[in-house]
Amino acid sequence: MPATNRWRGIFMRRLSQMTIDELYDRKEQLLEELNSDEAKDWIYHEIVGVYEEICRRLSRCSIEERKEHGFEQMKKKLVQYLIHYGTYLKTQLKKDERIAEEAFKKVLKYDHGNPIAHYRLGFLAYKKEEYAAAQCYFEKALEYQKGYSDSEFCLNERQLYYAHLYLANSALFVAEKTYRSLEKFPDYISDQEKPAELSFLHEWLQRNEAILTMQAFTKWTSSGKEYCSKEQCEQVMMDPPKNTVVLYFSDHENVVSYDGREVCLPRDPAEMLCYFLVKTNEARPATKYDMEVFFQPRQNAGILTNTFVQKVRRLREKLRCVQVPALIDSCQFRGETAYYYNGSVDYIVMYRSDYTFLFCDEL
Template identity: 60%
Template sequence: MRRLSEMSLDELYDVEEKFLQELDSGEEKDWIYLEIVEVYEQIFHKLTRLPLIKRKERKVEIEYVTKQLVKYLITYGTYLKTQLKKDDFTAIKSFKKALNYERTNPIAHYRLGFLAYKEQQYAEALHYFEKALQYQNGYPNKRFSLNEQQMYYAHLYLANSALFVAEKTYQSMKKLPDHINKEKVPFSELSSLYDMLQRNETILKTQAFIKVTPSGKTYCSKEECDRVFMAPPANAVILYFSDRENIVTFNGKEIALAVNPAEMLCYFLLKTNQKQPARKSDLEDFFARKGEDGEVRKNTFIQKVNRLRNKLNDIGLPFIIESCQFKGETAYFYNGSVDYLIMYRSDYTFMFDDTL
């Protein structure tokens, strides 16, 4: 295959079509997200270097490619090296690159703030959370806006980042010579700030994850999720969106899933039943391409769901996703034959719903 930089725009769009077909097939290939980003980068590069009059004529095309770049860099940013394992270093590069194409994207700033906070880079985290909240106002794309939970955490992280920066500054002040720092700030006067910091840290830790079962959802810590995963209940399917990978386990057997099939399984478990099955129009967010009529192709839909069902069957999970006919279409639903437990970060944004 020729290098992407040597291809014409038409050839690059042919490669794009091939990769989008691969994504919709349900196959998990660890190179595909990286490749599709590189294709869009080459298309963007060629389009934006056309003469001005040509760029104006192809404005809609440039906007489409920009949106695709931002989508893949943010949604799949943590999987650009390997689809099944998350990687903070690659994620940071991806989110920063997304901001090169759309500097006002709130969720990219939010994710960069979280990763900086995680590494105790509090001044940097402060900057990103401030930007996330600033750009949230009036941002038009709901998919990359902050949901209510993320808004709440952004304020908590912002407050704590500022407190940590203040603490570091105070500790530096204490080291100043007495003839410069004549009136030392009494530690007791800062105790209320430390109390606030500690309270916020406790909230961030104890409400870091959400556990969902058929009976409802509860907040919990990451440590509690890890303990549950290490000793899961019998005869229940466990879907864990951990900080490193997305894992499904059933009675001691497990499989790692890419983000797309993992979220599709989550959708079936939480959103469907025999009376309310999912048709292809309900699952269109999980498909990279549509037909000329703007709809997901029936065969693509069936193939992708069947691949997910087969992967679950490989770990001994009975078919919990059944097919049926609903309003004249093929549809699928969770049949409730085994219980489920889903665990995910409480500020996680699902493709299909921001408000779980």
Template identity: 40%
Template sequence: MQLRNMSIEELEDLEQDIHEREGDNPLYSKKIDIYEEMVRRLRKIVRDSPEEKSYLEYVTRKLVFHLIHYGTYLKMEYQKDDHLAINCLKRALSFDANNPIVAYRLGFLSYKHKDYQKSLHHFQKAIDHDPYYEQKDFRLNETQIVNAHLYLTNSALYIAKETYEGMSKLPFDNQHELPHYELSSLYKSLSENERFLEKKAFYKITEEETATCSKGECDELITHEPRNTIVLYFNDRTIKLVYNDNSVDLGQNHGDILRNLLTKSSEELPATRITLQNFFSSSIVNGEVNRNTYIQAMNRLKTKLRSCDIPPIIQTSNYRRETAYYFDKTLPYIVMFRVDQEIEYLS
């Protein structure tokens, strides 16, 4: 049956069914299609039944989260695709026009591909909307706010540079009458900003500290990783888990969960299906993550760890009558991820 012919209840059942049977092959595209259809249907229902507005907002949030976080993987789960990401971010804006993190990531991708007119537009939107946006999950963190201003400045400087250099190609006889600007300060500002952004492009988290570093430093570390150390690297193409001479690519969900376990869990405060609910947003029923789906996902993650010959570092416990998991801190770790591409990695 086509989605447009299904009731809201049937769409909800289909969403849950897809999540339960997807296993290690997430069906992001199918879930996004379901959420889009639900949002379109609920928008019509809310016109006559305003009490359904909160449910519409809830489903819209799930849709936007999936478009932002998983859109880049619609073609291949383990390999990121900038063009897919851009298309999905544009779709997200059609449902949530003022979302600051969507505008920010569109700005970053436009800047990466040297489309400075678009990057300027998107970064300006991110900066303008962020202070007033109500949903904390989709707001910029402090580092992203600083970077947004630097990217915005550089976008404007690149546009000014290209415009000035284009003046010399104008087919006029009186070019000598044009003003001659001093470009050295402009080039200096561009270079300084680029160096700053490059040096602080990635977070590098260990048990001792959270620091920033360049992509080059991350690539060097993943090539010559320290022995007996878990290295989790969210690079520009894949999410790679490395331990000694072994490595495996992770999907976004497993990468997110492992990052959370390594950096935030402990025996005193283990991770539960409540604290990890952002990573199980499509399996939430009556406000709760499905227990079996949560346990299955954790077991699959443990299998990934074993494939790298990583000792059993994720322990199971009971916390407030919930099955919980925590990293036992028996091995050092390094987690690296790009400042500009994640939603609320530091909280």
């Protein structure tokens, strides 16, 4: 067994031996470590493990004890981490779709009607060409969306659009496969009917697949945004424009590229950089309150200015590693330390069009 997996096994056994108060203390320690940006590579695995153990303990308690220890809040936090960081449970820098699938399925154990979990599972099934499963997940995503009360886990407008496209295509793939299987019974099928039906299905599939392919990613520049294919994104990464910082949220990692040099970032710093590039300027800088989503809330503690400053400093250090010119300036804004993109170099940001950023505003 690899040393990392062995250590994680020991970690999980230790959790089972902790008291509920010790588990809460451990949670606070891990959140503090995460806020420091010096966390272990598998920090999200540990955090999820602690929340799971807390929820497991509280599920066996009385209603009064559950309320006292905030069972519903703990369950929601667990779901949040599984949704937002499920693909990073193995390592902060590499996305793992198998781990993500396990995380989204785990979400449904705690919140079976979670629309975005069903949507993500449908997308993963579709990528694996498991169209019957994908059809089921997308149907449930759209069904549960109608009555789901927590907007954080609802589909946004673009995801709803894609859910309908993926659902239609999944059903068409299943139908096409069924029609193909009918070829085993030639005596029961008219030769005039079969080609027309298959031709219709094939044309519809091709049209929808073309839309999904050509609008799979969104590319932001200072001039605005446009849709593009994954292949076009890869071409940009292979031959990026000169003096342009490129931030690419790929299916495997979050990459910053500048003049032939690259560095990978965890999700939070990558999204912070995206926020600075796309949403700030000298007249509209970002304070710690604008970026509070990138800070892990701790008990009885607000966002410390020093923590915000340290996070930006570490992001700048990562950018300097690939010799990106200083593009994030600081200022005072309404009595607060603030930062903004100064426009010193051009930028390109590329991400899947149905990606959900941690900050609420859709790009």
